[in-house]
Amino acid sequence: MKRTRICDLLGIKYPIIQGGMLWLATAELAAAVSNAGALGIISPLAGMEKHGDPFENFRTQINAAKNLTRRPFGVNIPLDLEYSGLLIDLVLKEGVGIVVTSAGSPEHYTELARREGVKVLHVVSSVRQAQNAESCNVDAVIAEGVEAAAHNGRDEIPLFSLIPQVADSISIPVIAAGGIVDARGVVAAICLGADGVQLGTRFVAVKENIASPKYKQAIINAKDTDTVITCRKLVPTRSLRAEFSRRLLELEESGASADDIRTFLGYSRARKGQLEGDLVNGEAYCGASAGLIKEILPAALVVRKLVEGYQEILRKLI
Numbered sequence: 001m002k003r004t005r006i007c008d009l010l011g012i013k014y015p016i017i018q019g020g021m022l023w024l025a026t027a028e029l030a031a032a033v034s035n036a037g038a039l040g041i042i043s044p045l046a047g048m049e050k051h052g053d054p055f056e057n058f059r060t061q062i063n064a065a066k067n068l069t070r071r072p073f074g075v076n077i078p079l080d081l082e083y084s085g086l087l088i089d090l091v092l093k094e095g096v097g098i099v100v101t102s103a104g105s106p107e108h109y110t111e112l113a114r115r116e117g118v119k120v121l122h123v124v125s126s127v128r129q130a131q132n133a134e135s136c137n138v139d140a141v142i143a144e145g146v147e148a149a150a151h152n153g154r155d156e157i158p159l160f161s162l163i164p165q166v167a168d169s170i171s172i173p174v175i176a177a178g179g180i181v182d183a184r185g186v187v188a189a190i191c192l193g194a195d196g197v198q199l200g201t202r203f204v205a206v207k208e209n210i211a212s213p214k215y216k217q218a219i220i221n222a223k224d225t226d227t228v229i230t231c232r233k234l235v236p237t238r239s240l241r242a243e244f245s246r247r248l249l250e251l252e253e254s255g256a257s258a259d260d261i262r263t264f265l266g267y268s269r270a271r272k273g274q275l276e277g278d279l280v281n282g283e284a285y286c287g288a289s290a291g292l293i294k295e296i297l298p299a300a301l302v303v304r305k306l307v308e309g310y311q312e313i314l315r316k317l318i
Contacts, residue, residue, distance in 0.1 A: 001186075001307045005173040006196035009119060009139055010098060011072045013037035014307055016186070017142075017175060018299075019200030020076025020100050021150075021285075022046070023271045024211050027061045029299060031068030032208045036303035040065070040073045041100060044087050047210055047275075050268060054083065055090060062094045072098060074121070079104025092116050103151065103235075106136040114139070121175065125153020130166045130174075140173040141166065142198055147179025147288035149201050150270075152229070152236045160192060167193030179289040183309025199302075201287035204274075206299040212277030215284055218242065222290035231265075233258040240286040242279040244269070 006015040016038035018030065026047050030040025042065055044058040058075075065073050075096050077087050080103040088109045091099055099113055102123035110120045114137060122133040123142045130141050143166045145159025146152050159178040167174045176189035177198035186197050204211050205219050218240055230248045231237040233256075239245050251264055265283075273282025297305075 001310045002190060004190075004195040006140065006175060009173060010039055010074075012039050014303065015175075015190075015196030016303060016306060017041065017074075017100075017196060017198040018203045019149075019177065019198050020074075020102075021200055021204065021274075022076070022078065023048070023268075023274050024204065024209055025076060026208075026210055027064035027068055029203065029206070029208045029210075030065050030073045032206075032299040033203065033303065034065075034069045034071040034073045036300040037071075037307075038303045039098070040069070041076050042073065043076045044081075045271075050271070054081075055086065058087060058090055059094065062091075062096060074098030074100055074119075076100045076102070077109075078102050079108060085109065088113065092118065100142065101138075102142075106133045106138050110136045110138050123177070124166070125162070126155050126157060127165050127169045129153070130170050134170045134172050138172065140175060140195070141170065142175040142177050143194070144198075145176075145178030146229070146236070146238070148177055149227075149238050149285040149287040152178075152238060154236060156229070156236055160188065163189060163192040163194050179287050181287070181289045181292045183306050183313055185289070186306055186310050187313045201285075201290055202293060202302060203299060204286075205293050205296050206302055207296060208299050211274050214277030214279065215274050216296055218279060218284060219286055219290050219293055220295065222286065222293075224291040227286050227288050227290060231261060233261055237283070238286065238288065239273075240279070240284040240290070242273075242284055244273065244280060244282055244284070 004015045018033040020041040025043040033040035048057040098119045100121045106122040119139045122138045124130045146156040173195035175196045176194035181202040269283045273284040
């Protein structure tokens, strides 16, 4: 697979990043991905019990990852968490070298993190956001299209329209995210100007992911039309078509206010759907290309298939 600026920036063999799924991105998953030559990512709430201590949970996950891999791994910090600054402090104390920030302004912690030698990647969904992130001195941006699972940008720009426009507008590396599950998506993203790719949903349906078997199987069973965007009055969110998303859509179509929707969502609906497998009462985040995922594999095999598939496509093109 082509060695890109992302490989040199992050010290990884392949320009592939595992998405930072808030409840699911554990040390075990991250280490499996990193040991395969890509970049694994840990999230602060991964595997945490309801109303648990996110700081202790995060510290435990980071230390577990250090014991499971000697290769680079990163952490995901959603900036809309009210305690995101404290999580950044913990990351710096624990000596983690790579941070992915999202859902907020990159100006908040980038300077602090980079001063401590940490590489900062920031998630963007438009050219304007990418340019702002570059002006804040982030090391790279993750350009996320509307095909991505979970929260998306309000402009809902498709990934293959977004990549070249972002790549043309900034000088720092661009990582493509949203609906990429196989080598064809990787090749296409690189051809459009990306320096690497991030995959989320594909790394849900792997053996090392702690996601509920019901959730994993729902992804395997999904067809091309089996994801839907909800919560446009809050933040557009892509999930599986299931009983919960059906009820949520009905509520939105009835003219419910943003406050009504927040009340309906309540606390940790994503945890209920993804960890507990309750697709009636919980959100099941899922990317638009889930219909391409046909089996649950070891994470290392997913990486290997991406690399080998990439090479095979290039041989055919040449």
